[in-house]
Structure formats: structure tokens, C-alpha cells
Amino acid sequence: MIVVRELAKHYGAVHAVDGLSFDVQPGEVLGLVGPNGAGKTTTLRALCGIIVPTRGLVEIGGHDIQRDPVPAKRALAFIPDEPHLFEYLTVEEHLRFIARLYGVADAESRMGPLLAELELSDKAMAMPRELSRGMKQKLAIACGLLHDPSVLVLDEPLTGLDPGGMRKMRATIAARARAGSAVVLSSHLLQLVEELCTKILVMRQGRAVAFGTIDSIIATRPEFAGRSLEDVFLTLTGDAAQQ
């Protein structure tokens, strides 16, 4: 579903991402973890076609995101950590807009339940400036889920959500994966990663330092046995010495 091969993104001498390769199959949830500046957001942006890789291949549903971007983008949804909304569209109009962009024929029947699920029903006619930070994030999530994407890319998905919203979001991600979506999420919340992700990719300075299930990563070194994911993460990313 998601194929990444030798992905690299360089900004002059800075190698934000360098030689990253991984696959995410339908039903899998890949957690992208790493310290600040590790290249997680750059990777997510390259997956969604927001930035052009310096080299490498990204395929979404069998389509090269650079050469054949329209079908690739039609299959995916990107939910960034900072919601990017249109200033002059109401909540409901955001969904209508997305419905047209992605050709969601049964949008009318999907919009109501989606707004209710995200507790936005009474804000349907509100402009983004009338929404709180959390509500904006919920609207961005609603926009991402409306067209039932087969690939879901989330950057810090719980940012700005209240505890109830966080619980629902975790349930939504799990449900989407069970329904056959391939999910990639980036988060500093290791508990979330541990709870939801079937595989994790630990990044450091643009490179993968570990990739696989949590158990398989722990099994790679004897000293990881019995340690928490946080300890494993800090050791892998070289932050343990700083603690």
C-alpha cells in the first residue's frame, strides 16, 4: 500500500532524510518516532507529495506520488499537527469542499455522522476563527476522514485534542486500520505508539536506526530485554547519554 525506497531529501548540506526505505501494508499502523529534527515531518511530507524528494521513490496504492500524483493523492489523507483551514469556509463547507475534491458521491450521508462523532454538529455553520484549537484539529480530522482514505498519514494526531477527543482519535485510527487502511503516524507520545502501532520506525538525523515490531526491535540487543519503549527509544536515538 505504501512503498518507500531510498527516500532522501537534502536542503543544501543538510540531509533532512537520507536513504529511508520501508513498506506499510493495509491494516498496518507504522509509528514514526525520533527526536526533534530527526526528519519525521519531512518524511510525512514526502509521503503526501507536499515536498519533492531529492531522490528515491514513494508509492501510494501502486502510484508514484511524483509521476502519477492524482490517483496517489486521491487514496490518501494527511492530517498535520497544525490544522490548515480555509478562513472563509464554514465547518460544513469545508466538508463539502473536500467531498467535491475527492468525488465523495454520498457525502451528504457521511457528513452528519462524522460531525456528530467529532462533536462538531453544533458548529456546522461556524467559521474557523470561531473554533477553538481543538475544534480546528477535529475539523482537520473530519476533512481527512470524509473520503474514506486507504492511506492515512498523521503528524502528531493528538495535538490540541481534549482527553475525550484523544480517546476517540485513538479508536478512530485503530478502526481505520482494522478496516484495511495503511496508517503512518508520527508522535512523541510513546504510549500512543506502543498502543496503536504494529511497527515502528525509529529515526535519527534523517536515517532509520530501527524498523520493525516493538518486540523485534527489543530482540535485536540483549540489553533491551525488559526495558520500556522509552528506554529503548532514548538508547537508539543517542539521547540516553543526555538524560
Add this chain to the structure above:
Amino acid sequence: MNLAVGTLAYLVTRTFRNRVITMARRLRQPKYALGFAVGVLYFGFIVFGQTRGGGDGPNLFQNDSFRALAPLFLVLILAMGWFASGAQSALAFLPAEVALLFPAPVTRRELILYKLAGAQIPVIVNALILAFIFGGGLQEIPRWLAFASLWTMFATISLHRLGAALVRASLAEHGVAGAKRTWVSYVIGLTVLAVIILAVVPHQVQLEGASSPIDFMSRFEQLLSAPAVRAVLYPFALMIAPAFAQTVGEWSLAMIPAIALLAAHLIWVLRSDVAFEEAAVEASAKRQAVIDNVRRRGISGANEATPKATRTIPLGSTGHPAIAIVWKNLLGLMRTTRPSQFIGILVLPVVAALILGKRSGDPALIVAGVTGMIAMVTFIAGPMTVRNDLRADLLNIESLKTFPLRGRELVLAEVTSSALPLSLFQFVLLGIAAVALQSSQKPLPFGVTIAVVVTLPIALFGLNLCYSTIQNGIAVLFPGWIRLGSEGQGVGAVDMMGQAILGMMAMLIAFLICLILPALVAFIVFTMVKPPAVVAAGFVMVVGSLALVGESYAMMLGLGRALERLEPSQVG
């Protein structure tokens, strides 16, 4: 030096320095280097033209009529700060400033001084542009003195706008309490307005007798020379007097009151600040009293904001996805403009006909002329104010690039979003002009009118599409050099005139270059087909416009590829 003032000065200077460095670093990219080279050639062309022709050309600042009318223009410019929507942007702080400075131990007065200091950078840049690039035909005095005149004038205007924004903010926030504190500002403004109206209205007959727009302006100028009008316009005349000085001696004398007015504005702005705080304290006390009262009565104090009923346009969920972009942008335009703005423009020809038509005996001709002129002005100024296209949307580039659209489709939809409403508005204006012309005493041949009206929509759309493509093209190719967002230059932003003139001239030159190929195509097709004389004008318009649309589309293909390679880090 006060610690806060020193820190804020550091922030202003470092921000300016870093902005210049960032702009210079962009020159490492070939497209920016090329753009810079074209810009240097463009500046050189203007300066060379000014140096060669400056002494021989008409000097606007030596024209008596312009000198007589200039204070009134200034009143109108300053009035925009009081009445126009969007003028409040003078008070706007950046999110980082709000987050870091507002909670910091900095007084509101220091914040306003910081705002003023920041505003000086564009004021100085624009005064430099006008004095040293366009200054050849303006004044006889040395250019650095011309720069000082312009800086004084623009800085005063900038201060006035900030003062007006503070007063309006105070009124909006604190209602009557704010009004009590700002009544002096309103009394002055209303007095100026009342005196001008009282001077003009009794002599309306004189204006109605004007035989031409020039005669009208001449008669209007005479009315402005009435003692009462001159008295109320005197401070405004003083403000601009240095710009009219033709000798160093005249300039020196004129600068004294101009600087005094600048200082008076500074004091006013700082005093407005004090009034603002007092009004806030007063309003807070009243609000607390209301809350206490409500609590005593046991009524819920919660006041749910009711959702605004907004007009909308239906959009089906199936069909070409690019339509969604046009729909979104048209909704944005609809929600940022008021119908009264369009009605105001349409009322202007009627007023002109009422005033000038009696004497000329042909009010329909006056309506046709004025409406046609407005259409021409909207063609040049329209794309600078209607920015519901990539110029606004590039700020959301991260979302745009995830949409399932090719770059060229996105560019086409965005460009159409601004070109279509502008074309419709101009078509309405020119339609009114055509109908009025047919009703006048000098109607065009009916066939010509029909040919023009029928071919006008495609011609207008072609012209606007090309002009909008150029504007959007600059946004896509040089996003780091232009202002992005739906907000235009801002009403009454005369202190940004230098940059606006430079930008507008560059756009017009690019547009004229784009017209060469379609004109050639139209000429060749015309000579090959040789259509009948009655449809010749319409034929040329249609062929030329189609060629222009084709040329614009070719540009959009290139821009689409550029947009696909554009990254969020390059924007802003």
C-alpha cells in the same frame, strides 16, 4: 535607555537585517537571480527615463490645480483610516509579537512605539523610491530634500492611520466609554467634513453648470478657495507643503510646520493609547457590575455566540474537483466584500450625470463615459485588490499540495477565481456604458454595439485571465518577494505608493508584452479572412482574445509545473 525600548529597538533592527539577509540569500536560486536582474534593468530603465525626460516633462508639483486639490485628496486618504474596513490592520501585531510581547513586562505605550518604529521601514523605503526613482519630475529641490518631504508626509499619514485605528479599536471595545475618550478626534473630523459640505452644497448650481470634467474640476477648485474651506484644509495643506516646495528656502520654511504636525500626531497617538487604557478600565468596571448583577439574580451569565447565517453557493459533490477551488475562492470573495462597495461604484456615474448632464444636455453620454472609465480603472486596479487566488492560497500550500489535482489544474482554477468575478463586474459596467451610449445623442452604429457587447465577455475574460496569470505567476515563482494573503495593500496606504507604483508598472509592462503575440495572431488571421467591416472589430477582439487565452494557458502549464515543485519552506 529604557530596557524595554532597547529590547524592542533590537527586535526591529534585527528583524530588518535578517529580512534583508534572507532576501539576499534567495539570490542564490537561479530564478530569484534572474528576477533580480530583470528588476535592476527595470529600475535602470525608469531612472534613465526620469533623468532624460524629467526636466522636460510636466511637473505635477508645480501645477496650481493639483496644489489646490491636494489637501482635499489628503483628507480623503486620511478619512479612509476612519471609515474604511480593513484600516484596522494598522494595529495588527504578528502572532509571535502577541505571544511574546504582550505577556512581557512592556507597557502598551512602548508597544505602540515599537509598532511605529516597525512602520518606518516601509515608509522610508517608499519615500526613497519616490524621491530617487520617480523624483525626476516631482520637484526642483535636491532629491534628498524631496525624500525628507515625502518621509515627513508619509510618516504623518502612517501615524494618523495608527491613531485612527486606536480610536476605532477603543470605540469597538468600549462603546460609549471609548467614545467619551476619543470625542476630540471625532469633532475635528466631522468639522472638516461639515465645512467642506457646507461650502460646496450652496454652490451646487455652479458645479452643475460645468461643461466638461475639466471645467467641473476648475469650478470645484474655486469653491475650495472659500475662506472657511481654506481654514479647515490649512493643516492638511501644511502637511504636504514641503512636497510642493520648489526652492531650498521654501522647503526649509515648509518643513517647520510639517514636522510640528508630525510631532502633534505622535503625541496624539500616544495620548490615544492612554485613552484606550482608561476606556478599557472603565468598561471592565462596568462589565464587572453587570456580571455581579446577573449573579445576584441567579441568571446564567453564559452568552453563547450564535452562528452567523452566511450566504453560500451550492456545490455538488461530484464533477471536476478543480471547481471546488473556484467555489471556495468565490465564497471567500463574497465574504470579504460588501454589496455596498459595488453599489457605491455604480452610483458614481449617476451622480456625475446629475451634476454634469444638465449643462451638456446628454446625461446618458456622461454615464457611458464615467462607467467606461471606471471599468478601465477596475481592469488595472482590480487584480491588485481581488486576490482570492494563489496569492491568498499559497499560505495554505501544505493543504493545496495534498489535493488530488495536477499543478496546472490548480493554477487554472486559482487564476479563474479572480479573473471571472472581475470580468463579470467589468462586463456589467461596460454593458451599462453600452446601453447608455445607445440612449445618448451620439450612439454608435447598432451593429458595432452588438458586435462589441457579444464579443466583450470573451475579450474581458481573456484580458483578466492573462493579467491574473501574471500576478499568480509572480506569487508562484517569487513567493519570498511578494506579500501573500487575501488582504491587499490596505486602504489609504498612500505611504506604500512607491512600491505600489513600481509593482503596477512592472505588471503592466509584463501584460503589454503578453499582448504582442495575440495582437500578431489577430492581425494575421484578420488579413487572411478579411471579415466584413460590420463585424471586423468583433472578429479581431474574439481572435485576439482566444489567442490571449491560449497564451495564458501555456503560461499556466509552466506555472503548474513550478507549483508542483514549490515547497512550503520556500513560501513566506
